[in-house]
Amino acid sequence: MPNLTTECRIAAIGKHVGEVVTVHGWVYNTRSSGKLHFVILRDGTGLLQCIISKNDVSDEVFLAASELTQESSVRVSGVVREDKRAPGGYEMHVHDLHVVQLAEDYPIKLKEHGVEFLMDNRHLWLRTPRQASIMRIRHTVVKACRDFLDDRGFLLVDAPILTPAACEGTTTLFETDYFGEKAYLSQSGQLYNEANAMAFGKVYCFGPTFRAEKSKTRRHLVEFWMVEPEIAFCNLEECMQLQEEMITYIVCSVLERNARDLETLERDTEALRRVVPPFPRISYDEAVELLRSKGMDFTWGEDFGAPDETVISQAFDKPVFVHHYPAQCKAFYMQPDPDRPELVLSADLLASEGYGEIIGGGQRIHDRVVLEQRMNEHALPEDPYRWYVDLRRYGSVPHSGFGLGIERTVAWICGTQHVREVIPYPRLLNRIYP
RNA sequence: UCCUCGUUAGCUCAAUGGUAGAGCACUCGGCUGUUAACCGAGGGGUUGCAGGUUCGAGCCCUGCACGAGGAGCCA
The missing domain is CATH 3.30.930.10 (Bira Bifunctional Protein; Domain 2)
Structure with a gap:
């Protein structure tokens, strides 16, 4: 898939407000309100909230976003915006999403886990x-x-x-x-x-x-x-x-x-x-x-x-x-x-x-x-x-x-x-x- | 090696010796500003293993395995 935008790591996202950038990462968590998906992305340097609105993307991309699983690897492109509602203060309004691999059911949830389980994983x-x-x-x-x-x-x-x-x-x-x-x-x-x-x-x-x-x-x-x-x-x-x-x-x-x-x-x-x-x-x-x-x-x-x-x-x-x-x-x-x-x-x-x-x-x-x-x-x-x-x-x-x-x-x-x-x-x- | 506690669904935990449950996760459905989102429905179990007591054991007894916390030793 052609990609002509600036690549950016999440830690440096604040330097690109208003620009179109591409971020590579893994899905930390997803939430949805039907026609609006919130995907929290993780890239090893930080967390970034990505907004995927049905009005802004193709039907294929919106469907792909709705099927994302925890820790799936993705490449997303979109405009960086400052927003107090987003964790970290910045978020991306996504134009395009490419799923590199759809992760299987991920064992480590965002809830509490015991020591033995965490050590095994x-x-x-x-x-x-x-x-x-x-x-x-x-x-x-x-x-x-x-x-x-x-x-x-x-x-x-x-x-x-x-x-x-x-x-x-x-x-x-x-x-x-x-x-x-x-x-x-x-x-x-x-x-x-x-x-x-x-x-x-x-x-x-x-x-x-x-x-x-x-x-x-x-x-x-x-x-x-x-x-x-x-x-x-x-x-x-x-x-x-x-x-x-x-x-x-x-x-x-x-x-x-x-x-x-x-x-x-x-x-x-x-x-x-x-x-x-x-x-x-x-x-x-x-x-x-x-x-x-x-x-x-x-x-x-x-x-x-x-x-x-x-x-x-x-x-x-x-x-x-x-x-x-x-x-x-x-x-x-x-x-x-x-x-x-x-x-x-x-x-x-x-x-x-x-x-x-x-x-x-x-x-x-x-x-x-x-x-x-x-x-x-x-x-x-x-x-x-x-x-x-x-x-x-x-x-x-x-x-x-x-x-x-x-x-x-x-x-x-x-x-x-x-x-x-x-x-x-x-x-x-x-x-x-x- | 010793002392103490523990082992139940994928995960975290409930369950007077009397039909094994909840939340999360997962699947399906709903929702255009969510914050570990929420609402509705569904699938999911050899209760660590082996014996014993009992009409009946997840629960009581014995042994074993595994894990946690601590001791000794040290960074």
Whole structure:
């Protein structure tokens, strides 16, 4: 079918008032008053109300419009008009309509659905306005992470996903067959980051991460994305400063670029506007004291559980750093505190409003003897880590880094109930479909 | 792995141990400004699976499967 009009995406429709344009999209919903059809069109950038009047179109087009089903793909042409009655403020008075494919009975209705049904239909669920807003915010968060680090001279050096051994030795790994040998899906790029930081000074990796833990909570995914910066010649305090600047940059980017999406999600943006440096910093000792003052039973030396983290984060109105953890609850590579060897120079960043830990990081051991001693205590095999120890032989320097969980950050910024909603195809315990 | 709750129409949910229902969706009809449109009619069920108790089980009991929320672990 010949088409000589301007093609236009719905997000830009306001620039074409009075003009004849063509829009490609999918039918979000239809209504009819007999000789007047209202077709709400969706094109991935927004929604547009199209008016199809029996007086304005051929009998064929009017018949085709009356037979449209939800999610049918179409091409429509018509005049753009400003109209307060239309959602979004603009509508199209259609001259012509071409049905690309008439959709079969569509499973996802505009009414409520249960979680299991929506997850089974994730490939279709992504088409709904709420999910579109979440994916746009995720895009902004990822772009903001990259822009922030790129602007500060970081080099993207990605770590391998197939690895010969555990990075941290704590969580369960996915095992795979590597031409007859065992290999594992990466749970962190951090050890490789340390090598890369000694090569390039300031680096980051950005990729998927896999944890075979049988976690079943709103904060856990089996496959999730993490951005991990690593900086040579950097101590814990400098590392925390970088983190709060980065989180602030991310939140500001979303507030600037996704105002309408935050509105769709009914997110309280006041809480997000409070996210500016400096973030409160409390030591592990102070956090334990805080928990006890709230009447919670807590043994020094244990790691905080989810309810503990919630209580700590609720004591502040922005994200809070907890630093100087006991060595026993952190990974083997954490630098001991010179003043109190039972502590390590680590810091976690807890998101506000009970979303839990979004960053884990700290200063790494730069002394070979100390590192080998810790590896012994953790009963780690020598061979797979030989290259890692090597880094302490050739120009070792104090260095720090952290891992930022993309999904937890997006869930916090969006205010969603569960991290499964903020990744396109969540991998969960008991779910690898679709 | 543990604790709690759940599984009835395509979807969301009702139904004292006594004939399995509603709204939405779908099909047909009506309507020229609708806003998850509305009005009328119609089709649609092995009540998760397997046993048991009972004159009779969607409902009570046992086991299993699947799902949800939480714990542990962590981003």
